[in-house]
Amino acid sequence: MTTLAEYLKERREQEWRADLRKKLKGKERTDIPRVHMPEQNPNERVKYQNMEVNLGLSEEQALVEASRCMDCANPTCIEGCPVSINIPEFIKNIERKEYGLAAQTLKMTSALPAVCGRVCPQEKQCEEQCFYTTKLKKEPIAIGYLERFAADWERESGQMSVPECAPANGIKIATIGSGPASLSFAGDMAKLGYDVTVFEALHEIGGVLKYGIPEFRLPNSVVDVELDNLKQMGVKFVTNFIVGRTASFDDLKAEGFAGFFVASGAGLPRFMGIPGENYNGIMSSNEYLTRVNLMGAASDEYDTLVMRGKNVAVIGGGNTAMDSVRTAKRLGAERAMIVYRRSRVEMPARVEEVKHAEEEGVEFMNLANPIEYFADEKGRVNKMRVQFMELGEPDESGRRRPVPVEGADKDIDVDLVIVAVGVSPNPLIPSCLPELKVSRWGTIEVGDNMQSSIPVLFAGGDIVRGGATVILAMGDGRKAAASMHEYLTNEKK
């Protein structure tokens, strides 16, 4: 069996890549400045919930950016990618204008390239490990932008390639939840020849990609095309089905399902437990985003409603907080603010999201933490008391701990508050399986191979991690697929 390093070396030695490397001198490549992502004008885009902010690179821009890549002998960027995309190969395919082949390279290991090209925190992954970042101390290759370019090119060409799948082995596999972990798992298992069914509790496939991430960051049509690709690979999708409830695990086993992958996500939103938090007008980011994204509440054509606010405060500093505050702006907030207990430096949100939010007129109230809410006679929130904070000693996360500044608080007028302070694992699936080992936080306990205490049951994504990113979930899905394949193969022997 060839190792990954040997495989990558072999691919790199292909004649076309060797030739391409000779086309430009190293200095000519490194002198090129990094491309800028063209963006929709902030004043225009805040009027629409579904107008994508990043417009994608033009062909010319993509070609120039692709030529910056040195096609390193030791491509460290791949080590930064949770799904191990052969990054130099796809970029070099762009450089030689083989965009379709670039997309195929992506799809060998990623079930959702057009999604990842939009929402992955590349600056903390592949791009952080790029030769330009580590050795040249220059801005990295825009790997994410190029990934999106290749995936979009293929989609817009109307000729989606379907990854090659092994002959059907007739073994039925169930994957629970239809978010990134599950879809990534489904894609890999289908490639290995398994008969995969995705079970989703909601009425739509896509999990957080549909209910969570707004369309101005990730259009639903982009997700749908990737789902269609999985369908072409033979993956079946069942909506409105809660494994453990609609039918039990035993029922599914009796129907012939031999393996289960649980990727039911971090369903439960966290609240802060402060006085007045249950007043009307205070809701979780999950509720706010679900109403708008999944249920279409921003449009009159849909029956679901969502509370609107003039003065909106979003509590938290992550990507979900940015998605919520920017949604509030689009739904007509005059004042939309982030209230975050640490400082800008500690904010977990992507730099790009913070920048976009700022351009759209979002206010940032950092080093501030709500401690109480007040309401009018009808119970609708109208005021929030914030406690100002300062940074103390670093905590277990390595970030400096926020501590209250004695006597420094302030009352702020608000009529809508979105709480985006994190999520806990969804208890629905674990509660149906008493013999399943869960941690005291409710996450499913798995070994390095993603296998749970029940041998035929593997798990990954936020139900294991307790709240992470799309791409880490996808990495789990791939790992679980490889492990389950190994497990089922050994079982048969």
Add this chain to the structure above:
Amino acid sequence: MNRIVDKEFFSENVVKLEVEAPLIAKARKPGNFVILRVSEKGERIPLTIAASDDKKGTITLIAQKVGVSTEKLAKMNVGDCLHDLVGPLGKATEIHKVGTILACGGGVGVAPLLPIVEGFKKAGNRVISVLAARNKDLIILEDEIRKWSDEVIIMTDDGSYGRKGLVTQGAEEVILREKVDECIAIGPAIMMKFTALLTKKYEIPTQASLNSIMVDGTGMCGACRVTVGGKTKFTCVDGPEFDAHQIDFDEMLMRLGGYREEEKAAFEQYCKIN
């Protein structure tokens, strides 16, 4: 899928639908609910399962017209299919032999009460049911409740059927007359609030089944949060039944009104067009 096989109006605003849902019919237990959508652009509507027929593979749902979505649901006919239907959701009622059960149902709350009454009766309890509504037309499922009750007391606000008075009056009479071991109350929040106050006075353990506002119904959104014993709980995954003496009903009533104005405006708009 999800085909409506039978439909009956109990009154102008209350409709019974029997829907094909073989898996849910088989899996559901008293206390469970489903979430349905009428159409592609519809809301997710939570409804407690009133009954099921395992052989026919159907479940029975009872809905009251209160806004756009329930109006649309009530307009669906036999042969039509619900766009989406998922369940069973929520924790099942804990049913065991305790002695005498006092089952109080108000308005359409009698629908979710029915399987619970049936369950307690089958478990060998003496079951006394008190059904209450504004008037005669709004008393539903009386015969079905009678089938599983040792005694049924009917109360109407206007005295048009049974006795004139509130559910609490009927309930208190029973409590004063004989030993009640457990009470279950399902109906409008205000009715459950006063039933809970009554049974608290007599120290009778009481469960109430809440009809909070929900979106996903699977624990994801937190719209259905309610304070029970000073702690925030999610009706969809922690409930829908809770210890009625611990529930903050005033907060619940306030939260139920969260979308009242928006819903009213949407309904007026809908009526104008249709």
